[in-house]
Amino acid sequence: MTPEEALSRQVAAALLTIGAVSFSPDRPFTWASGLKAPIYCDNRLLISYPHLRRTITEGFRQIIEFWELEPDVIAGTATAGIPHAAWLADRMELPMVYVRARPKAHGQGRQIEGRLEPGQQVVLIEDLISTGGSSIAAAEALMAADAHVLAVLAIFTYGFPEAEMRFAQAEIPLHTLTNLSVLLEVAREHGLLDERAMTVLEDWRVDPYGWSEAHSE
Numbered sequence: 698m699t700p701e702e703a704l705s706r707q708v709a710a711a712l713l714t715i716g717a718v719s720f721s722p723d724r725p726f727t728w729a730s731g732l733k734a735p736i737y738c739d740n741r742l743l744i745s746y747p748h749l750r751r752t753i754t755e756g757f758r759q760i761i762e763f764w765e766l767e768p769d770v771i772a773g774t775a776t777a778g779i780p781h782a783a784w785l786a787d788r789m790e791l792p793m794v795y796v797r798a799r800p801k802a803h804g805q806g807r808q809i810e811g812r813l814e815p816g817q818q819v820v821l822i823e824d825l826i827s828t829g830g831s832s833i834a835a836a837e838a839l840m841a842a843d844a845h846v847l848a849v850l851a852i853f854t855y856g857f858p859e860a861e862m863r864f865a866q867a868e869i870p871l872h873t874l875t876n877l878s879v880l881l882e883v884a885r886e887h888g889l890l891d892e893r894a895m896t897v898l899e900d901w902r903v904d905p906y907g908w909s910e911a912h913s914e
């Protein structure tokens with residue numbers, strides 16, 4: 698069993714228990730991609746729970762060990778990936794960098810902060826994958842700096858085929874600690890989302906793009 702498989706129910710239960718998962722079909726959330734969705738998973742709340750953030754750090758460390766990744770540097774995506782990248786880099790005693798969504802508009806104009814040498818092997822830490830656009834953009838910035846991106850590790854993925862295709866096209870492995878399917882399974886078992894929420898979410902996940910269009914003003 699992979700560390701991802703071993704931890705997915707525990708991490709999903711943690712997200713549900715701390716109230717990281719919000720449901721609002723009538724006033725949909727707007728995602729970074731511009732998509733409207735009835736669900737928002739706020740992994741940022743994890744940083745407030747020392748025992749849970751240790752679970753995340755340890756999960757990422759186990760994935761790196763299991764898949765025999767040998768990073769020289771741990772990178773975090775700005776902003777939500779940064780704290781987890783920092784704790785992992787500290788745990789593994791490795792250097793760390795972080796990648797801004799776009800180059801800074803003042804100062805030194807950098808997109809990558811911290812020291813990154815050409816040819817270094819990087820594991821990129823992201824908090825969440827929806828369309829995958831943010832993490833692929835961060836990986837491309839690292840590759841433009843002549844780094845080799847070994848993998849992207851994230852806490853949660855919606856598991857959209859579009860995101861999987863993007864990672865496949867970029868030839869970057871993606872490993873996630875949990876995903877929407879497991880989250881819904883755990884929520885159903887423990888009655889953590891009501892029947893209406895479960896029905897809307899099952900309907901939405903079949904066609905998130907169509908759902909978004911139908912719910913945009």
Ligand SMILES: O=P(O)(O)OC[C@H]1O[C@H](OP(=O)(O)OP(=O)(O)O)[C@H](O)[C@@H]1O
Nearest residue numbers: 729730775776777826827828829830831
């Ligand atoms: O897979 P995608 O479609 O790109 O969406 C996921 C991204 O969106 C969120 O970041 P956000 O832009 O909200 O910024 P933040 O990390 O600074 O909160 C999240 O933290 C991911 O980085």
Ligand SMILES: O=C(O)c1cc(=O)[nH]c(=O)[nH]1
Nearest residue numbers: 728729736737738739827
């Ligand atoms: O796509 C996003 O922007 C997004 C979705 C989500 O559930 N949580 C989050 O932090 N960002």
